[in-house]
Amino acid sequence: MRILIVEDEARIRAFLTRAFEAEGIGVDGVGDGERGFERVRRGSYDLVILDLLLPGRGGLDTLDSLHREQPELPILILSARDDLQTKLRGFELGAVDYVQKPFALAELLARVRVHLRRMSMLSNAVLPDQPALIQVGSLVLDLTARRAQVGETVSELSDREFRLLHFLMLHQGEVISRERLLSEVWGYDFDPRSNVVDVCVRRLRRRLGPEAPIETVRNAGYRAAA
Ligand code: CA
Numbered sequence: 047m048r049i050l051i052v053e054d055e056a057r058i059r060a061f062l063t064r065a066f067e068a069e070g071i072g073v074d075g076v077g078d079g080e081r082g083f084e085r086v087r088r089g090s091y092d093l094v095i096l097d098l099l100l101p102g103r104g105g106l107d108t109l110d111s112l113h114r115e116q117p118e119l120p121i122l123i124l125s126a127r128d129d130l131q132t133k134l135r136g137f138e139l140g141a142v143d144y145v146q147k148p149f150a151l152a153e154l155l156a157r158v159r160v161h162l163r164r165m166s167m168l169s170n171a172v173l174p175d176q177p178a179l180i181q182v183g184s185l186v187l188d189l190t191a192r193r194a195q196v197g198e199t200v201s202e203l204s205d206r207e208f209r210l211l212h213f214l215m216l217h218q219g220e221v222i223s224r225e226r227l228l229s230e231v232w233g234y235d236f237d238p239r240s241n242v243v244d245v246c247v248r249r250l251r252r253r254l255g256p257e258a259p260i261e262t263v264r265n266a267g268y269r270a271a272a
Contacts, residue, residue: 047070047071047072047092047162047166048071048072048073048074048089048091048092048160049051049066049071049072049073049074049088049091049092049093049094049095049162050073050074050075050076050085050086050089050091050093050094050095051063051073051074051075051094051095052075052076052077052078052079052081052082052094052095052096052097052100052108053075053077053095053097053100053106053124054067054077054078054097054099054100054101055097056077058097059075059076059077059172059214060075060076061151061229062095063075064152064153064230065155065233066155067160068213068215068216068217068230069155069159071158071162074089075254076095077095077100077269078100078102078103079100079102079103079105079107079108080102080103080108080111081102082094082096082108083108083111083112083115085102086112086115086116086119087115090135091119092119092120092162092166093120093121093122093125093158093161093165094112094120094121094122094124094160094167095117095121095126095154095158096109096112096121096123096141097123097124097125098125098126098127098132098136099125099126105123105125105232106135106136106139106166107153108122108141109121109136109139109140109141110139113139113140113141114141116206117140120142120143120161120162120164121140121141121142122141122143122144122145122155122161122164123136123143123144123145124145124147124149124156124158125145125146125147126146126147127149128146142161143157143161145157146171150231150233151229151230151232152205152206152209152231152232153233154233156205174243176220177231178190180212180215180216181215182215182259182270182271182272183259183271183272184196184197184216184257184258184272185215185254185258185259185260185270186260187208187211187212187215190211192205192208192256194208194211194253195256196254196255196257196258197257199254201253201254203253204252204259206231206232206246207246207249207250208246209231210227210231210243210246210247210250211250211260211270213227213230213231213233214260214268214269214270215229215270217252217268217270218270218271219269219270219271220224220267220269221263221266221267221269222267222268222269223262223266223267223269224243224244224268225268226267227243227268228240228242228243231243231246247260247262247268259271259272
């Protein structure tokens, strides 16, 4: 799976790139519509995230060309423009979705996953670089069923628990700070006083039992390590 992000704000590009890569999705980013069009023509992408307020060639114009070039390619608009007319024009020109800035990362990821799933169903392909299982020590996470297993104990996870655990397991051995988890799993850029991360980890531990290999690293964060 590979997506292209056409977005002139480098900070948003970097933020989204990290988030999608953590999901096992490859990302290319460009800062304007002209380069976006060139990339799509040369590369093979499963989805495009397109900003509308871009330097040079406008987003809607870019959308029009992208859609004509590759009518099957899902294009999701990510824009601060909130007028109905622009949204409708976007859909008319072939966009499959419209997410307004400021956006919640979790929602954007969920929407992208839906479109990618639909694409992979259409092309009958299995997600190539996503193994169905990921394991750290005695803990096994089933990515399709979104279930975790430690020894004999199988637990159903909520979406947030799944995403938190998945992120820690993808970075096994690494200490991941609360701030990073907040940004990756909740889509909050900063909220240092929030304890939602600790609450979610406590819930996970209750579900998974005392054997689960999730460590608290004092004053630093959490780590999944065997
Ligand atoms: Ca912009």
